[in-house]
Amino acid sequence: MSTARHFASPAEALGYALALHQNGRHAECGAVCRAILAVKPDHHGASFLLGVTAFTLGRIEESQRCLALTIALKPDLADACLNLALLLRRRGRLAEAAALQARALRLAPGPADAGPVIVLGAMLRELGRTAATRAVLRRAIALAPDDAEAWRESGHGLRDGGELAAAAMAYGRAYRLDPSRTESLSDQLHAALSHCDWSAYDALCREVLAVIDSGRGIALPLLTLLIDSSPAQQDRAARHFHRAVVQPAALPQAAAAVPVAPPLGSPSGDGGRLTVAYLSADFHEHATAYLAAELFELHDRDRFRVVACSYGPDDGSPTRRRLEAAFDAFHDIRGCDAEQVQALLAAEGAHILVDLKGYTRHVRFDLLARRLAPVQVAYLGYPGTMGSDVMDYVIGDRFVTPPDHQPHYRERLVIMPDSYQVNDRRRPLDAPVPDRAACGLPPDGFVFCAFNAPFKITPSLFGLWMRVLARVPGSVLWLQQPGRDGADNLRREAARRGVDPDRLVFALHRPQAEHLARYRLADLFLDSFPYTGHTTVSDALWMGLPVVTRIGDTFAARVAAGLLNAAGLPETVTTSFDGYEALAVRLAGEPATLAAYRRRLAAARATAPLFDTPRFTRHLERAYRTMWDRHAAGLPPEAFTVPPL
Template sequence: MTLARHFASPAEALGYALTLHQNGRHADCGAVCRAILAVRPDHHGASFLLGVAAFALGRVEDSHRRFAVTIALKPELADACFNMALLLRRRARLSEAAALQARALRLASSPAPGQIDAGQVTTLGAMLRELGRTAAARAVLRRAVAQAPDDAEAWRESGHALRDGGDLGAAAAAYGRAYRLAPGRTESLGDRLFAALSQCDWSDYDDLCRQVLAVIDSGRGVALPLLTLMIDTSVAQQDRAARHFHRAVVQPAALLQAAAAVPAAHPPGADGRLTVAYLSADFHEHATAYLAAELFELHDRDRFRVVACSYGPDDGSPTRRRLEAAFDAFRDIRGADPDEVRAMLAAEGVHILVDLKGYTRHVRFDLLARRLAPVQVAYLGYPGTMGGDAMDYVIGDRFVTPPDHQPLYREQLVIMPDSYQANDRRRPLDAPVPDRAACGLPSDGFVFCAFNAPFKITPSMFGVWMSVLARVPGSVLWLQQAGREGAGNLRREAARRGVDPGRLIFAPHKPQAEHLARYRLADLFLDSFPYTGHTTVSDALWMGVPVVTRMGETFASRVAASLLNAASLPETVTTTADEYEALAVRLAGDPATLAGFRRRLAAARATAPLFDSPRFTRHLEHAYRTMWDRHAAGLLPESFTVPPL
């Protein structure tokens, strides 16, 4: 296109280009903008609109470059800064994005401070929260809701910031406001329920659960997959929720990235080794790291090369240093976009990518949405289906993922022998045991402990625990600290059920070694339901504390049953609430049986499959090799069972 032949001036041409863009003719808009720039390379308006058109056409790299040029041409153009910040955020370059967003807001407020778009303020608050700058995020989001009190997204982001700061009551209220303003955004409904569960506030529990289940069953909105594990849902409902979440939330994240070809099926190197990369934000002091550290160390280096892809914080802890040493290569991918991650994995020669996060906190949807390696596997972090096609396999066992559940998973099931869960034999065992008084426990009396996260406590499960306390005189229930409001809520619930609130003891957070040592003071661990314990149950068994659990239908409700069977203590697995209560009461009155279980668990540290880390690693390596052999042969992923050694 020759500009002079069609338009009197660049300004007229730009007006025409804008009309084309508004009519959805983005390619034609881009052509006009390029014609303007051919005549006036410094025309910031044409440069900016070309970036907008490129984004609308899915050409994210072109859009990014064009906004960068625009900002260089006219640094005070707020809209260019806003758009560039958006791209940087979605490419996980949060620090740069937040700085540019703040600059854009300053520029936009210069002539007319009252006219700033509240949505842009909300976006800055969200970026600050994602960076962990909670106090700053809360301050910015207070401004957003004050400026636009009817903006549902501002209230939802405010809820996130309040939650991250530990103000769960205010967070629940903010989520409730967001849902009332925009009932179609059903994520806010789930956020409200999760905030309430996290502080053990069950005042609206039944109603909120009914609403979430209605969302799942009707398909009229998004239900947060992690939340579906915490309430009474079926495997089919969890699958339905995950599939809808993947379509509505995860897949759009892929659309914001430049398209890339499926990674090539490059063969193993001359030494025949497979390269396996583990992807996580939890390579620091975290439950996932506590379980899997020895697995990474034990991989057979003659047959496997292992790479860490870490997008979480470096907390400088001994756990972090141990993990860095455990891998052949440790890549910090904070700030790397999916294309950069994919290029890094290709350069490392990765054959299999193992995601350790799933739909848990700090997950990067932009990475989950993409095919980054030839074979992709979901493992350990999330007990359920991801509901999408990016993951080829999910690692389970005959308890958590029985073969007849395959129709309810998009991934192919890999059935491990023993248990699906890795364990670390190097976890601290011999730290000094505190006395009861130091832990707030009475000098005598039976100690039930329930160290699962407060959000896993449901009203019905708590009712069972209170019935157990009522039937075991002098006993106490030792719980994980439930925050500023949670402890008060639980004490009130105990009193409402006729139990002295003083019989609830709360354990503050401690470093891992000190925390594990406390288990020595517990007589019996009471598991939660339907989201059973994972690391907490393994910790209890490692420290010799028997665990009473209830096994349900879903992955999350069967984990403890898997662990107890692999620890050679299947007798403490029940299937109903009545069985659970009866067993807990019986064991509290049967010290001989309880002592026998303790002796069995002490022996299990050296003999049981749950703690045989080398055996587990060889099984997992067999699974990886089977996956790769199918892929290399051009076969589609298929469910299989790993034969026991």
């Protein structure tokens, strides 16, 4: 029986449906709307309300169809455009979403509201349209100069456009306007660190730590790794972030069923093949890809099938082409929403999903908010806990995730035998070495190298480096180029500490082979702290360059120490800044010791566990098998140590 026949008119029925919707009776509301449309298929009000209601109930395809029908029936209905833009954005169809959002703004009667303008700015930013983003966000701030979200989104746009000083100022304004949005503090501190502006460093660190300790708001997890925070504080920040940011990013689901993989192949000695899916935005020219490419190639195809789900750019590079060839199936999931990805993985029969991204830039929160495979693993991209119940395991080792750190992880710790970090033995090794002058280096003198990202440099670390330069006459410090403002800031900081700013040399970005060749011009690598080097340290060791590091208490503060041990050079791991400084100065005066270390590292390329990729792959496969066997037996995830081969 049609629900609409109980009403005098479709308009009366629509009024009743709207009341149902407002009272949270969404299923009944949808039934009334469908009844109206059965009688009057061109009723744009019913199709619009049904689109909104279907979205609320998790019926995404139905919602999209209804909203599109509404726009076809009434092209000037701004609210329909806004709602469909929201849906398409969350499904990853950004270009269409931005076009609809702009159309809605043109259609809206009267003065524009800042909210939809801010959303359009965010969409354009995500599309990489820097100039358009700036113009739209300037309009948003003009409309609502006291709107904290307008300033925060403006900060994002300025950051993505490389205007880091202006971004930090925008984030600071956002926080002053709305102190409850504590994530703006983290944004401000990260932007300041990214261009080496430490003028408010101590105060911002204290505020961010106070936010974590009090539980009064969000601290961005990645930022907590960069400052002097404890494992417990990083855990609290990640858990809060997951509850407040990641979970709400999920599309509503009609049903929250746990994916069930098909049974494995016929019984055999190894129990059949496991399908492992790797999820990342970094399957292109990126540090994660540089480390892991050979892993995907070396998986034992008799025992494992490997699938890639990529939501990052296709840069057309040789690295991308190599990665596409490395997997049994490579899926570009840009434009797919979480439910479509979940369906894809179910069709692939994925037993284990490995997230290679974590809380790093361009992560898709909608994919981290739900379970996409029966067993889920965090690996490589993010050195810390995700604070999430949907991640069952995190891959570590005895250095980065010692067993006594388990209380600070929601995930169960998997302790690899040598190092958690995989390495690619096909890294370029023999590119021509540039001359010193071409790199801006003096013709002679000791070269300290610190190629870690500029945002990893803290004031205390830089002060240590300047003391080392002062104690090693004629030496220079070779840094990654932090942009014009960042370089000027570092030069000023050097002068303030009594060091000639000309003793700082900045390395521009270069393709991987050219970049690695530059390591051969350096004499000693000085690591960052508390966020120690990952790929940069492995690169240095691969190229035969000794590294001085300090080991700390958190995952990120312990990575380089673990890499040095796995490479066979534990002597250069220190436990304090005093020890770090003393060792750097001593080695600068002992060329014979450094030469011996170089010879040891050259031999390590063929012998050290850090660079034994086949051995690492077999260990990781053992870990995957253990995880799956527990799941198949109906047992919950449990921490374990992978036995060495």
